[in-house]
Amino acid sequence: MGPLTGIKVLELEAIGPVPFCGMMLADMGADVLLVDRPADPQLGLALPRRYDVMLRGRRSVTLDLKSADGVSALMQLIGHADALIEGFRPGVLERLGLAPDVLLARNPRLVVGRMTGWGQDGPLAPRAGHDIDYIALSGALHAIGHANGRPVPPLNLVGDFGGGGMLLACGVLAALLEARRSGNGQVVDAAMVEGASLLTTMFWGLAATGHWSAERGANILDSGAPWYDTYATADGKFVALGAIEPKFYAEMLARLGLTHDDLPAQHDRNGWPVLRTRFAQVLRGKTRDEWCRIFDGSDACFAPVLSFAEAKAHSHNAAREAHVTVDDVAQPAPAPRFSRTPSAVRAAPPGRGTAGRAALADWGFSPAEIDDLRARGLGCDGAS
Numbered sequence: 001m002g003p004l005t006g007i008k009v010l011e012l013e014a015i016g017p018v019p020f021c022g023m024m025l026a027d028m029g030a031d032v033l034l035v036d037r038p039a040d041p042q043l044g045l046a047l048p049r050r051y052d053v054m055l056r057g058r059r060s061v062t063l064d065l066k067s068a069d070g071v072s073a074l075m076q077l078i079g080h081a082d083a084l085i086e087g088f089r090p091g092v093l094e095r096l097g098l099a100p101d102v103l104l105a106r107n108p109r110l111v112v113g114r115m116t117g118w119g120q121d122g123p124l125a126p127r128a129g130h131d132i133d134y135i136a137l138s139g140a141l142h143a144i145g146h147a148n149g150r151p152v153p154p155l156n157l158v159g160d161f162g163g164g165g166m167l168l169a170c171g172v173l174a175a176l177l178e179a180r181r182s183g184n185g186q187v188v189d190a191a192m193v194e195g196a197s198l199l200t201t202m203f204w205g206l207a208a209t210g211h212w213s214a215e216r217g218a219n220i221l222d223s224g225a226p227w228y229d230t231y232a233t234a235d236g237k238f239v240a241l242g243a244i245e246p247k248f249y250a251e252m253l254a255r256l257g258l259t260h261d262d263l264p265a266q267h268d269r270n271g272w273p274v275l276r277t278r279f280a281q282v283l284r285g286k287t288r289d290e291w292c293r294i295f296d297g298s299d300a301c302f303a304p305v306l307s308f309a310e311a312k313a314h315s316h317n318a319a320r321e322a323h324v325t326v327d328d329v330a331q332p333a334p335a336p337r338f339s340r341t342p343s344a345v346r347a348a349p350p351g352r353g354t355a356g357r358a359a360l361a362d363w364g365f366s367p368a369e370i371d372d373l374r375a376r377g378l379g380c381d382g383a384s
Helices: 017-027 068-078 100-106 131-138 157-182 192-199 201-208 246-256 269-283 288-295 308-313 315-319 356-362 367-375
Strands: 008-012 031-036 059-062 083-086 111-116 186-191 228-232 238-242 302-304 323-326 329-332
Touching: 008 017, 008 068, 017 031, 017 083, 017 111, 017 157, 031 068, 031 356, 059 356, 068 100, 068 367, 083 157, 100 111, 111 157, 131 157, 131 192, 157 186, 157 192, 186 192, 192 201, 228 269, 238 288, 246 269, 288 302, 308 315, 356 367
Parallel strands: 008 031, 008 083, 031 059, 083 111, 111 186
Antiparallel strands: 228 238, 238 302, 323 329
């Protein structure tokens, strides 16, 4: 019984940020009904459904939205929904006969969450792209990488998920709150290029005061500072140092067996190469696990760099139950946590049309109405 229990969301099949948004809403208790295409269009990485873990917690129906019957059936679903989320290029929904004004005429309280890379308008709006392109145009990608090296893509975390799906979820929730006050829905235009830019807000302030350089690897938080970087250990693994504040930096030095007297000052940029060399020499002298034992219980802002599998097994994450296993597939647990209405993964990713009939019944459709929807091409009879 998560905090969004009672909220009904239609999710039109998509890749990347839209299913991430749908996962967050479903984890928090929303009843997210996935509207799949009748056949697998081989989107994205084309994983078997049980491994497409961002689709967890849903039930599914199938519809061909390129047919008049499919559009008519979706309009019936719209009348029962609180929100719809979609990730088509701008104009596609309109060409299908499902423009936001049409949807809002059918259900005036509906929140229409639209996820794109470039936004619903502007010169680039109709162009294709992926996470790396959106974060490149936002300025975020330029800032990520080591000195004298190329910009490094931070997986697809910044555009697709942080600046995309999470931004869309936030916008949809805000619009749902407002709709409960006003009785009126609206369109949420979430663009990954703008979401990625929003994530960089702090750095705009730092740059305006001269505390951030456009040169990569020259700043405190981009590996420029030797006390905010990763280092290799004797076994070829890595540890992360992040001791920014003086008291944490002093603790870090003590755990490394170093003293202030033997080193340049922490913020002496001319001395940073000396610090980096000394830290690297010391850290290469022991294995990652040996350093973990040395730093255990300290406030030195130290952590081992773990693989996904190692992260799941770490004692802190295990104590917090930060991972769950669904249908024998390990994955991150829902977040954030709620004290009274906890989130949960309610089901494994659905097959196409899986448990759709039960979902429609829960949404208030009568058996006759469900049969009518089926006659218009809606698939809903997959096994639960």
